Amino acid sequence: MEFFKIRRDIPFMRNAVIFNVISLATFLLAVFFLFSRGLHLSVEFTGGTLMEVSYAQPAPLNTIRSTVAGLGIQDVQVQNFGTAQDVLIRMPVQKGSTSGQQSERVLGALQAADPSATLRRTEFVGPQVGDELAADGLKALAFVVAGIMLYLAIRFEWKFALAAIIANLHDVVIILGFFAFFQWEFSLPVLAAVLAVLGYSVNESVVIFDRIRENFRRYRKMNTQEVIDNAITSTISRTIITHGSTQLMVLSMLIFGGATLHYFALALTIGILFGIYSSVFVAAAIAMWLGIQREDLIKAPVKKDQDASDPNAGASV
Numbered sequence: 001m002e003f004f005k006i007r008r009d010i011p012f013m014r015n016a017v018i019f020n021v022i023s024l025a026t027f028l029l030a031v032f033f034l035f036s037r038g039l040h041l042s043v044e045f046t047g048g049t050l051m052e053v054s055y056a057q058p059a060p061l062n063t064i065r066s067t068v069a070g071l072g073i074q075d076v077q078v079q080n081f082g083t084a085q086d087v088l089i090r091m092p093v094q095k096g097s098t099s100g101q102q103s104e105r106v107l108g109a110l111q112a113a114d115p116s117a118t119l120r121r122t123e124f125v126g127p128q129v130g131d132e133l134a135a136d137g138l139k140a141l142a143f144v145v146a147g148i149m150l151y152l153a154i155r156f157e158w159k160f161a162l163a164a165i166i167a168n169l170h171d172v173v174i175i176l177g178f179f180a181f182f183q184w185e186f187s188l189p190v191l192a193a194v195l196a197v198l199g200y201s202v203n204e205s206v207v208i209f210d211r212i213r214e215n216f217r218r219y220r221k222m223n224t225q226e227v228i229d230n231a232i233t234s235t236i237s238r239t240i241i242t243h244g245s246t247q248l249m250v251l252s253m254l255i256f257g258g259a260t261l262h263y264f265a266l267a268l269t270i271g272i273l274f275g276i277y278s279s280v281f282v283a284a285a286i287a288m289w290l291g292i293q294r295e296d297l298i299k300a301p302v303k304k305d306q307d308a309s310d311p312n313a314g315a316s317v
Contacts, residue, residue: 006233010232010233011229012228012281014225016285019281020281023278023281023282026177030178030180031173034173038180040075041186042187043075043090043092044125044187044188045133045186048099051106052122053120054087055116055117056116057085059080060114061078061087064089065259067109067110068106068109073091075185076089076091077090086120099123137191141172145169145198148164148168149161152165155206156209156213159290159291159292160205162286163284164205164206166283166286167205167279167286168201168202168275170282171201172197172271174274175267175274179267184263186263189260189263190263192264194267196268197268201271201279204239204243207239208231208235208279209287211231211234215227228288231284243276247269251265251269253268
């Protein structure tokens, strides 16, 4: 399906150096902010208090957030838990206050605003749990990266695998850099968004790589740069349709999803935008600089020599 068709190939690779210098500068800035400011980790990673509160009517989430924030407790996560009447509240550790004292203060404030608020349970999530979650998250990221590289190496060629994984990790680091610079809360949903961006970005790379391989078979007189330019140009319409539709859905979550989905949708928005950029300008350019050529993707048929011991070898009938 195409909304439009471009007749002449756009010379993307002619400006590949400029685009990749911009990418490198953005990447280095992201790394700098990650090391200088660090990530603002949520309760799941740092430890804190979990409260489950039940209401007689649908819980007013915004009112609960403002009530808890009025107690001087920042970075509070409030979301429905099971039903519209049940609420799960996550709060970071406060100095000079135990988990029990903190939950009593919050419950008192909530009951003052709505007497029907009832405490179902409260528990303390220690930093040990947070360390385990962080380690598991890094393991998940490593498995995704290894799986993507193996898949691309088998389906295409190792140069494409290396180019794609560099481009995809470029997207991940830039997302983390945004969260470090603005000190947005990094939670488990955000980690899930980062992993989703990895898969989403590699999908765009696979589409372009597929077209490059097809072009090598179809256009034998084109050089590598011309083949890549034609592959990117011919998939632009598909890229705009696919990414535009996805971005509309993610923006709707960002605008209307509320505080629970805000940072999840924000991470996806950044990841999709940079995923398009990296797949087109970073992955393809790196593959070109690694020396990808027709022979890497199209293997010449192997001719079997006749057995010299065959008595009929060379005989004509």
